[in-house]
Amino acid sequence: MRRKRSMPGAWSAVALTFALAMGAPAHAAAPVVPGADQIVTRTLPNGLKIVVWPDRDIPNVAMYTWYRVGSRNERPGITGISHFFEHMMFNGTKTRLPGEFDRLMEGSGGRNNAYTSSDVTVYQNWFPSSVTGVIFDLESDRMRNLDFDAKKVESERGVVYSERRSSVDNDNFGTLIEQMKATAYVAHPYQIPTIGWPSDIEGWKVTDLQDYYRQYYAPNNAVIFIVGDVDPKAVFELGDQYLANIPAQPAPPAVTTREPPQLGERRLRIEREAQTPLLAMAWHTAAAADREARVMEVLLSILGDGDSSRLYQRLVEKEQAAVDIGTAMDAGFDPGLAYVYAVVPPGGDVSRTEKLIDEEIARLAKDGPTPTELTKARNQALVGFWRGLETISGKAQALGDYEVFHGDYRKLFGAPGEYESITVDEVKTAAATVLRRENRTVGVLEPKADPAVQATGGAK
């Protein structure tokens, strides 16, 4: 199924950020990435920054436009509007009717998508390099001239509701993670589900969208990454032609709320039609740019990446207390959450699974990782780094991640040294200080006690 205009929902946003953050190398010396010395940037007078990485492997271009706005910028009443706005960015401008953007792009050989997270909204275009000018025209038009057709707003509301039903309401994992975030944060807007609460999906108004456009969709709140078969000089000329005269706007209001320290474990329980119980734990940790986030990535990798990881070996292989386990992290501009989760076997004992996870965490906090485990985590990060740079889209995504969350795209290439410098003691300390009971939220989804379901409850 297509994931057009996807909202990396409660869970996949977490996984995405984690994958990207892990997409950084772990090698003593900075690896030499072919072509990285060709990257050039220009910031237009209106504050719009353009980063170009020429790569002529295939005759195509990946163009990613990042806006620094996401559900973190929302408030009760308009939850989900960042993501809804993302949908409306495809639905007409003062010069183009709804649908024209996609018809023109696809008819020119291009394809597009977009995603919204708690922190950012990213618009992705993939197209043959011969139509770069057409794509600049389209992208600049919606940055400058977006319009809101009342009928489109209503039909798109239905589309987003369908997306919510698919990724949250009819997916037990999506349901659990949404509730976990809403419980783990009592003050910070990371508590808001990016897809939006149902009553807000029903309630957004055109004026809300207009306000959003004015506040956040300004050239000075965006960065564009262009990777592929292009000449930077020609790209900057297109930038001058299409983007330079879009007026800058006042900086959007800063998100100033900080989550206060958690004072004790929080627990939540969901009852659903289900055969397999789910268990998840989330701990408050750092922002993406903090060193602690790097340490936590390594820690989570040791706990849960691959069949040789501690949790997989203990819970799935040795004890059969889980069908699958995993970890994730969703650090962004502000301190995020580190997750561990387990899919419990049908009819399984959730409290036993939880006890085994507790034991593994305690062991890591007491003894730390082995040097072999640390090397393994670094190697996995190194391979992830290279895999991320195999495609023009991967390069555009990685540049954006480092430019936006770490403040400078060049840190992408400096990250190897950072991973290399992480020590056994740092991981041990993080296990003890972050993975504390009073710093966590535990969520359990259990099958609803329904006799009819029990009677036909599938194979054991």
Next chain:
Amino acid sequence: MIRLAAMRAFALSCALLPVAAAFAADGVKLPAYQSATLANGARVALVEKRDTPLVSMSVTVRGGALGDQAGKEGTASLFTDLIQKGAGTRDAAQFAEAIENVGGGVVAGAGTESLTVNASFLARDVDLMLELVADALQRPRLDGTEFDKTRTLAVQSIVAAKDSDPRALVGSYGDAWLFRGHPYGRPVGGSESSLAAVSLDDVKRYYADQVGGDRMLIVVVGDFDSAAMLKKLEQAFGSWRKAAAATPAVAAPMPVSGRPVLLVDKPGATQTYFWLGNVGAARTDPARTQQSVVNTVFGGRFTSMLNTELRINSGLTYGASATFDRGSQPGAFSIASYTETSTTTQAIDLALDTLARLHKDGLDAEQLKSSQSYMLGQFPPTIETNGQIAARLADMLFHGLGPEDVNEYASRVASVDAAAVRSTIDQSFPQPENLALVLIGDAAKIREHVKKYGPVTEMKISDPRFAPGGK
């Protein structure tokens, strides 16, 4: 007013299209590859590509789930799970550690007509990669304790999937319903009930009969020297035994007539997930490119007819699409979407009407041109990475296709004309009156309404199988 504006948009896109068409003529080519045959008949293709320090390997073994005995579906799949749970000198944990310590990846899996083992490692670890893949295929331990765990996990994973997003499952029910009685209808991963019937002896028999060097195709792409790599492959795989049994053959499946409906009850579901399919086309169908040109317009991209009707114009769903699954024989052509329970029949009616409109109106010149530009523009990124190139080459060679499958892609796309479009719609796209329907949803709420499509058979999502009936 709106009409006028729409026409203006039309003119604009016309003006821009020739740019894309000009690019299209010289489409991307498959990188040059070296072919060889090992002593035991295994075929090899090698591509040197040195822009990242990575190597991807794709091993294909002909047979796959076609070699499963009826009632023991999932045997081939359990075999591929189990070869990663101990092989050669390593037990399960040591095997996983050997891969993960160096940041490598090995994924083995069963398909309908073949098994595949795909590996990706840093170039510096290529010897280890070859050793692990060779061990997995030639020296799997097939240990009894690991088998029991693997089979239990396989069953539980299916149960867990039934609690998750039904979009991932509707195709499994669709194939089982459309291809009833044909091997393409057997679930490759098995079902809860068929997995319960598979023993370790069945897996060992499968290994002896259906897996061997004469069935093997090896593709390696990345940062290496071809001559050295070929020597290593000969050493690692060239003396492997042959499979004991004949390669399973499969006949062309029969299309369905009428509209049999399978309703899979998922109590409490707030959406209905639907799949409408019939027998489509094979991988080697000479008309495959024109089928894709038509399907791009019908259900293969965001502005497709289906997505325009069900999503863009009506807001009934987040997505609607159509696909051809292609095997050595024609697989399913299917339409898939989902909608809120109360709009179930509205959405299905609209999908059927859209298929009827494709047959009635065909494509106009503008749609044809737009589809061609789109296919040409979006093709290069499909063979960009080592893994993509390896998979593409393996698929081509498996189906007996040569480099022209890629190298003449652009000219095949560009040569599709109105007559080809018409004959493709007539021959390759089912009529809306002849479709197997699968619906996953809250049966109590939709049962009565969906009777209008055809005779309804009902099962529960918790039934331990993907097809109705059984024990």
